[in-house]
């Protein structure tokens with residue numbers, strides 16, 4: 001379902017963005033990537049109902065959704081929400097907004113999760129984890145009845161890995177080079193290069209779980225994703241990978257021409 005900006009007043013009204021919609025005949029509004037992320041996020045929050053247990057995603061797109069949930073709680077338009085954060089960062093954000101929190105131990109079934117993605121393929125398979133939170137995201141989103149993924153249109157790819165950007169894999173720090181070599185060899189036919197993610201200060205990036213991230217850069221399609229997933233998970237040293245296969249029930253894409261809602 002595609003909704004052009006001019007027709008989609010309700011979700012634009014929900015935004016407190018100071019965007020002015022073009023009146024007829026005026027030049028088109030050019031939205032920034034962050035504005036598109038915010039539009040997708042606000043649209044997703046329209047799915048939230050009082051009393052829900054919510055998976056709270058991580059990243060710059062999910063941050064807008066968490067902000068919006070906090071705002072609606074403060075206004076009394078949502079009540080009895082329990083959030084399950086997918087990272088320490090989101091946990092801190094939610095606490096600062098007064099969103100009541102819990103965890104999967106106490107709430108093993110989640111009504112709805114809202115989270116961003118790095119890539120979305122035509123079958124709604126995702127790459128996640130460029131923000132480093134893929135393990136908790138996969139645990140939380142795997143426990144959801146509904147997982148609404150929110151992206152701007154730059155995240156759409158023909159196949160996973162197709163953006164040329166990283167496909168993240170969380171690995172234990174112990175002999176990470178051994179694990180990285182195994183991963184690179186696994187996808188050598190796709191021209192894979194495996195690199196340890198650094199924290200920008202010359203040290204390895206450490207996840208919330210105390211692990212490292214090996215980023216896989218692929219030159220070609222890796223073929224059957226389920227086969228690839230199984231093969232990655234069979235490597236001792238791998239904790240989890242960032243392919244989210246058949247997990248998103250809905251993907252909301254915000255683009256220059258409007259919002260597109262893709263359902264499984």
Ligand SMILES: O=C(CO)[C@H](O)[C@H](O)COP(=O)(O)O
Pocket residue numbers: 057058059060061062115116117118127128129130131132133134137
């Ligand atoms: O998977 C993630 C974090 O681990 C994020 O959802 C993903 O990286 C998208 O981030 P952003 O919304 O900032 O583009």
